[in-house]
Amino acid sequence: MRVRLDFQIYAGMTMPFSHIRLFILMLILCMSAHFNSVLGSFSLVQNGTSDVSIYVDAAASSSVIANIDTLRRYIGEMSGANLPVTHIVSQKGRQIIVETGASLLSDLKTSDLGNDGFRLRTLNGSLYITANTDYGFQNAVYTF
Numbered sequence: 001m002r003v004r005l006d007f008q009i010y011a012g013m014t015m016p017f018s019h020i021r022l023f024i025l026m027l028i029l030c031m032s033a034h035f036n037s038v039l040g041s042f043s044l045v046q047n048g049t050s051d052v053s054i055y056v057d058a059a060a061s062s063s064v065i066a067n068i069d070t071l072r073r074y075i076g077e078m079s080g081a082n083l084p085v086t087h088i089v090s091q092k093g094r095q096i097i098v099e100t101g102a103s104l105l106s107d108l109k110t111s112d113l114g115n116d117g118f119r120l121r122t123l124n125g126s127l128y129i130t131a132n133t134d135y136g137f138q139n140a141v142y143t144f
Contacts, residue, residue: 044096044127045079052127056098058087063134064100067141071096090126099130100137120144 044052056068072083089097111132113119118131118140129144131137 045081048080050081050083052094052096053084053086054096055086055089061134064137067138071141094125096127100134
């Protein structure tokens with residue numbers, strides 16, 4: 001017995017099940033291209049070197065510092081680049097800005113992230129890794 005599965009997309013339009021995967025792939029590719037052009041890109045390492053530093057508040061917890069070390073080690077193992085850590089936000093240079101509990105950006109809330117959530121955002125040539133808690137930042141590092 002042979003069964004044909006059709007999905008109704010909207011108002012009478014049907015699509016065979018075999019085509020749904022292609023449709024989803026095309027949708028993902030289009031969305032990816034759109035978001036890359038809207039959000040911009042952040043080049044971390046090129047040819048084994050990087051001009052990016054990692055900013056963290058001087059009062060950061062030992063957990064956050066340990067996770068920054070993990071991030072630096074992984075980036076170094078993958079690319080050979082060694083990213084320095086700084087406690088000064090650069091106005092001109094490119095940075096990974098680590099934020100836990102509060103954000104330097106007034107329009108970026110952390111309270112909606114819960115205990116384990118995080119947000120990655122590029123802005124003005126820097127990558128902001130924002131979390132409400134140390135555990136959320138740890139999740140960001142391992143996801144990144």
